[in-house]
Amino acid sequence: MAVTDTTQTPKPDRSGDEGxxxxxxxxxxxxxxxxxxxxxxxxxxxxxxxxxxxTSVKPNHQLTDYDNYSPFWVVEPTLDHIKYLLxxxxxxxxxWNTMLVAVASTFLSVICAVLAAYAIERLRFQGSxxxxxxxxxxxxxxxxxxxxxxxxxxxxxxxxxxHWALILTYPTFLIPFCTWLLMGYFRSIPYELEECAxxxxxxxxxxxxxxxxxxxVPGLISAGIFAxxxxxxxxxxxxTFIASSENKTVPVGVLTELVRSDVYEWGSLMAGALLGxxxxxxxxxxxxxxxxxxxxxxxxx
Amino acid sequence: MAVDADRIPRVAPAxxxxxxxxxxxxxxxxxxxxxxxxxxxxxxxxxxxGLGVWLGFTDTRIGRDGVFIGLENxxxxxxxxxxWLSVFNTILYTVVASxxxxxxxxxxxxxxxxxxxxKAFFRAIVLLPWVVPTVLSAIAFWWIFDAQFxxxxxxxxxxxxxxxxxxxxxxxxxxxxxVIAANVWRGIPFVAISLLAGLQTIPQSLYEAAxxxxxxxxxxxxxxxxxxxxxIIAVVMTFSVLFTFTDFQLIYVLTRGGPINxxxxxxxxxxxxxIPGGFLGEGAAIATAMIPFLLSAILFSYFGLQxxxxxxxxxx
Numbered sequence: 001m002a003v004t005d006t007t008q009t010p011k012p013d014r015s016g017d018e019g020x021x022x023x024x025x026x027x028x029x030x031x032x033x034x035x036x037x038x039x040x041x042x043x044x045x046x047x048x049x050x051x052x053x054x055t056s057v058k059p060n061h062q063l064t065d066y067d068n069y070s071p072f073w074v075v076e077p078t079l080d081h082i083k084y085l086l087x088x089x090x091x092x093x094x095x096w097n098t099m100l101v102a103v104a105s106t107f108l109s110v111i112c113a114v115l116a117a118y119a120i121e122r123l124r125f126q127g128s129x130x131x132x133x134x135x136x137x138x139x140x141x142x143x144x145x146x147x148x149x150x151x152x153x154x155x156x157x158x159x160x161x162x163h164w165a166l167i168l169t170y171p172t173f174l175i176p177f178c179t180w181l182l183m184g185y186f187r188s189i190p191y192e193l194e195e196c197a198x199x200x201x202x203x204x205x206x207x208x209x210x211x212x213x214x215x216x217v218p219g220l221i222s223a224g225i226f227a228x229x230x231x232x233x234x235x236x237x238x239x240t241f242i243a244s245s246e247n248k249t250v251p252v253g254v255l256t257e258l259v260r261s262d263v264y265e266w267g268s269l270m271a272g273a274l275l276g277x278x279x280x281x282x283x284x285x286x287x288x289x290x291x292x293x294x295x296x297x298x299x300x301x
Numbered sequence: 302m303a304v305d306a307d308r309i310p311r312v313a314p315a316x317x318x319x320x321x322x323x324x325x326x327x328x329x330x331x332x333x334x335x336x337x338x339x340x341x342x343x344x345x346x347x348x349x350x351g352l353g354v355w356l357g358f359t360d361t362r363i364g365r366d367g368v369f370i371g372l373e374n375x376x377x378x379x380x381x382x383x384x385w386l387s388v389f390n391t392i393l394y395t396v397v398a399s400x401x402x403x404x405x406x407x408x409x410x411x412x413x414x415x416x417x418x419x420k421a422f423f424r425a426i427v428l429l430p431w432v433v434p435t436v437l438s439a440i441a442f443w444w445i446f447d448a449q450f451x452x453x454x455x456x457x458x459x460x461x462x463x464x465x466x467x468x469x470x471x472x473x474x475x476x477x478x479x480v481i482a483a484n485v486w487r488g489i490p491f492v493a494i495s496l497l498a499g500l501q502t503i504p505q506s507l508y509e510a511a512x513x514x515x516x517x518x519x520x521x522x523x524x525x526x527x528x529x530x531x532x533i534i535a536v537v538m539t540f541s542v543l544f545t546f547t548d549f550q551l552i553y554v555l556t557r558g559g560p561i562n563x564x565x566x567x568x569x570x571x572x573x574x575x576i577p578g579g580f581l582g583e584g585a586a587i588a589t590a591m592i593p594f595l596l597s598a599i600l601f602s603y604f605g606l607q608x609x610x611x612x613x614x615x616x617x
Contacts, residue, residue, distance in 0.1 A: 030415075038412045041405075042423065045430050045486065048441040051452060055444065064450045071452055108341075116338035125331025138346055140599065142547035144568035145588045148575045149349035149356055172346040175338050204330055233434040235550045240576055251436035255554060266444050273437035284432045288425045291432070292494060 056081050056271035063266055081267035082275070085258075091272060093246055094253035098232060099279070101163055101249060105170035106227040112171065113178030113223060118208050120179070121186040122194065132183065139176035146172065147240050154241050165241040166249070170231045177230070178223040181294055185219030186212060222294035225287050229280050250276035354592075356585035363579040374586035384587065387558075387565040391591075394481060394566060395546045395598075401485045402541055403534075406492025411526075413493065414500045424494070431490040439554035442483045446470050446555065470556055473563040480555050480564050484545060492537055499533035500526070542598050547591065567591050 055063065057077040062069045069075060085091045116135070120128045150172075154165045189212060197207045213220070238249045245257055254272040258265065284291055323329050357374055361367030378384045413424055430438060445452055446469035454466040469479045503526065511521050549568040552558060558565035558573060565573075567587055575584020 034412055034415050034417065037408070038423065041409050041412070041489075042426065045427060045489070048438060048445060048486070049429065049433075051445060052438075052441040066450070066455050071455060112338040112341060115334040115336075119331040119334035123327045123331035123334065125328040125335075128331060131335065138342055140543060141346060141350060142543065142568075142595070144547040144549045144571070145353060145591060145595075146346065146349050148571070148581055148585045148588060149352035150345065151576070152352065152356070152361075152581065153345070153349055168341070169345055171341050175342060179338065203324065204327075229432060233436075235434075235436050235553075236572070239553075240572075251434050251550075254440065255436055266447075266450075269440055270444065273440045276437050277433040280432055280434070281429070284428075285425075288421075288428075291428065292424070292498070295491070295494060 052270045052274050055266055056268075056274050058267060060267060081265075081271040085268050085271050085275065089257065089268075090245055090248075090253065091250075091275070094248050094250045095276070095279075097163065097247060098249040098251075098276075101166045101170070101238075102228050102231040104163070104167045105174060105231045106224055108167065109171040109174035109178050109227050110220065110224055112175050113182055114208070114213070114220070116175070117179045117182035117186055118212060121183045122212070123204070135176050135179050139173070139180060141172075143173060143234075143236050147236050150237070151240050160241060161243045161247055163247065166231075166234075166238060169237050169241070170234060174227045174230060178227055181223050181226070182216065182219055185216045189215050218290065218293075221287065222290040225283055225290055226294045228283065229291075232280050353585050354589050356582055357589040358586075359582045361581040361585075363576075363581060367582050370582075374583050375590070377583070378586060378590065383562050383565065384570065386562055387567050387570040387587075388590075390477070390564060391546060391566045391568075391594075393477065394484070394548070395542060398481050398484045398488065398545050399538065399542050401481070402488040402492050402545075403538060405485065406489050407496055407534075409489060409493035410496035410500055411522075413497050424497070428490045428494055430487050431494075435487060435550045436554055438487065439483060439551050442479075442486075443470075443555055446479050446483075471560055473560060476556055476560060476564050480552055483555065484548065484551055487551070488541060488545065492541060495537045496530065496533065499530050503529045539599055543595065546595060546598060567594075 054072070054074055057079070058074045059076060059078045059080070062074065116131075119125060120132045120135070150169055151160075154160050154169065159165045159168070193211055193215075194207055197211055202210070233251070234249075235251050238252045239256075242248050242252065245253070248257070250272075254269065254276060258269050258272055356367070358369055358371060359367035360370050360373070409427065413420070413427065417423075444450075448468050448471055449466065451466060451469060453469070454463070457463045457467070468475060470476045507525050507529075508521055511525055516524075547568050548566060549572065552564055552566050552569045553572070556564045558569050562570075567590065571584045571587035571591075573584075574587065575581050578584070
């Protein structure tokens with residue numbers, strides 16, 4: 001099968017990076033050039049999760065005893081760490097806080113972004129191109145430059161150590177992203193639909209809610225889940241603007257409250273990391289395609 | 302044009318009020334629609350950005366308003382060895398991690414672009430490290446890099462490659478490589494999936510034609526894949542460099558800048574001086590010092606690769 005290939009090319013065919021010519025590659029070669037590296041990649045990328053999961057169900061005496069118990073497996077798995085986490089720490093409260101903040105800031109951002117993207121892409125008011133570029137530049141401003149002045153601002157507004165501090169600051173990175181994403185979606189909706197509606201006497205708001213939004217549901221879902229994930233994962237603002245234990249989010253809570261200086265309770269730490277990851281992973285598993293399209297869509301624009 | 306059509310039937314009834322007239326003006330309406338987003342962004346993004354630069358020129362501390370002190374913060378930082386160490390670390394971290402992320406990400410993208418069973422499944426699980434909160438996966442790495450009970454040390458010892466446990470986060474250079482490894486682990490999926498999307502837009506017929514012309518796989522990669530992928534590489538790597546340069550979470554979890562400031566990045570140093578240290582002015586000065594680096598990184602990676610796209614566009 002590979003005869004044609006080898007007669008044309010003196011060098012051995014290392015990688016067939018084109019599906020249409022699959023027949024040029026024999027299976028043994030594909031195992032070495034494709035499946036083996038891919039297997040290593042997948043193993044390395046997933047191992048930390050496996051390690052996280054297996055540690056969180058190991059009883060304490062097996063945790064560090066690698067000589068008597070195989071570290072990669074667990075005998076007599078236990079739910080003690082998870083029970084401890086949920087009932088003896090504020091973990092459940094942190095989960096609730098994170099959920100509240102993520103949902104609220106996602107809603108706020110998506111609403112603002114829909115209006116802004118529609119205005120930039122469809123109303124084409126004077127200077128809309130400039131505004132579009134500014135929105136993109138706003139996305140490039142990293143939180144690690146903003147957190148110090150924002151901390152002062154949050155303090156002055158009297159929302160320090162409240163959920164509002166996070167709900168109002170997360171849109172700074174969510175709105176630019178969502179707007180940019182939705183602009184791409186709105187662009188793909190034909191103008192003619194809108195013109196018809198205008199002739200029929202619809203107002204712009206009616207056009208937006210009755211025509212544009214129903215047609216861009218996939219885009220809205222992409223923007224929504226992406227914004228939710230970004231705000232669920234946010235750390236530096238939550239670390240800086242929240243002081244009291246009961247207002248913390250999961251990433252901050254796990255790191256600052258579960259880690260005690262003397263003894264690291266790896267079991268409950270890993271359980272905390274695992275449980276905190278689950279909501280976004282579940283969301284992700286339902287909307288894989290939307291994730292991929294929003295990630296690549298934002299990059300391609 | 303559409304707006305005019307809108308008005309025609311309403312000419313007859315006289316009370317076409319001012320409000321209605323204004324509401325159908327797209328410039329006004331555009332501004333109205335921009336208002337919520339603009340208000341939030343101006344208040345919480347543009348203003349703090351300016352305020353941050355201003356703070357860098359004051360001696361503000363927590364709980365005390367500062368006064369303008371000119372370049373004093375920056376002069377102090379010029380003589381501060383820890384600051385320069387953090388600059389060195391940040392550049393090392395960004396350059397090494399970005400190169401690794403690009404190389405491995407591109408490789409993974411090429412692998413995932415192959416025809417194979419369960420392609421969608423592989424693509425889905427590969428993205429997992431990027432979906433999970435960085436802090437939480439960093440905690441898992443913290444456990445993997447533990448000085449005494451590291452699973453990596455154990456596995457290497459079982460294989461007979463090392464005699465004693467590796468002190469991953471306690472030794473200067475070990476710590477640097479460890480945090481870079483964790484960053485690369487988290488960054489590969491983003492690069493790979495974005496580049497994969499770019500790969501899928503390249504027409505198969507180009508490869509088929511090139512194969513008939515007797516090209517080697519390397520030539521096909523070099524003269525078809527790479528040039529056509531360059532625009533998307535430019536964007537992806539700009540983002541990657543930007544987020545690596547300003548990284549905070551990973552370092553804060555794994556080392557907090559230690560051992561002896563060996564892994565302090567500019568972002569973590571700025572946090573440490575400003576929030577636990579209380580010197581908001583100095584922290585802001587460090588954050589401000591990141592801006593020129595960021596701008597040059599953006600300009601370099603953007604225009605550096607943009608020009609090649611343009612050259613290639615000329616050949617098309």
